Amino acid sequence: MFRPGIPRSGSGTGRGQPRPVEDVRAPTAAERVRTLVESSVSAVLDIPEARPSEPAPPGHGTPEARAVTGDGDVILLVPAASPAAQLAVRASGDEVSAVMEITDVAPVAVPHRVRGRAWVAGWLTSVGPEERPALARLIAERNPAGPAPDTAWLLLRLEVGEAYVDDLWGAEPVEPDDFAAASPDPLAAHEAELLQHLAASHDDEMRTLCGLLGEPGPACAAAGADAVPLSVDRYGMRVRFCGIQGRPAGACFDARFEFPDPVEDVVQLRRAMRLLFEAAAEQ
The missing domain is CATH 3.20.180.10 (PNP-oxidase-like)
Known part of the structure; x- marks a missing residue:
């Protein structure tokens, strides 16, 4: 019925x-954030320490691809020349605070087209050489089209400290453990x-x-x-x-x-x- x-x-x-x-079955807040993180919808990386003094060009702070590890860390593929990459490299393993904002826009023409937003806050580090091959494969699995071949890329790890979603279901915080345990919706792709x-x-x-x-x-x-x-x-x-x-x-x-x-x-x-x-x- x-x-x-x-x-x-x-x-x-x-x-x-x-x-x-509605009193219906619904994806949890953690599942909704996890779905958006592992989707291809627009995301912007905000790093307070890397904010430019003047307006940034289009694409500044935008990860090319992203994936989630089994431990719930978010792996980001960013241009090696981007402020995020440069700051993470200069930090030499120290954590850099960052927030990734994801905007979910309906893929069909409809009034009020933005369906929701999610924020994932945590700490950025550059991926070490020992982990790079495995995480590069993970990124490739999630993003089969691959990045532009004429750009140098760097892998960053975002360790999730907190998350928040504000969408068609409502606004809710998400704990890191819940995010790590959640699964993306099987129909999202x-x-x-x-x-x-x-x-x-x-x-x-x-x-x-x-x-x-x-x-x-x-x-x-x-x-x-x-x-x-x-x-x-x-x-x-x-x-x-x-x-x-x-x-x-x-x-x-x-x-x-x-x-x-x-x-x-x-x-x-x-x-x-x-x-x-x-x-x-x-x-």
Whole structure:
């Protein structure tokens, strides 16, 4: 049985980020941070000691690739000429305080497109030669495309001291041990492609999901309404409904559609989506 959760509007002006408060299964805060860290979404490294006196050029402080070790350390691939790399090398093994900010933007066109942010704070050190081959392989596994060949690169280790996430589920701190023990969502690597496919090729099916919402259903199923797949994880899918009859211009609400059972891969997800659309069509 599919439980759609409680649709909830954003602010009265329609400018706020809708955040449903649903009694459904959900990824933990640690899992959400771990998923973002191991994803390819935008991240910026802020090192107070390396802040330039003038505005930095684009790409300053941006890791090219990142991965997480079994102990929960974040491995970063950065240009060898970057301030972060130079500072870590000069520190000669001493710890350098740093904060990595990750911004999660929906891969589909939708109002309030920033889905959330995560901050991972800790201490940077350069990776020693004895660990470099193994950690380089880990980075390559997580980032098969590889970095630009015409740039010199350096591996840095970020030992996590604390983390924080502020996203569609809410705002929560994350302890280092919880971050290390968490696993990224199994659908994260495929999420962007899946959402783009649903938005581009299954618009009619997406709007039929209104039938599972009860009272808002007829209004959000009407012509002119938009039903955009905003996120998907192992537990379910979140859809943002906008352009609803009887609501202020620009107002949106989200609804969460929970899968009967958590999915572990794309094959199971397709089966769950088919059941979801079939249930909506029967309404």
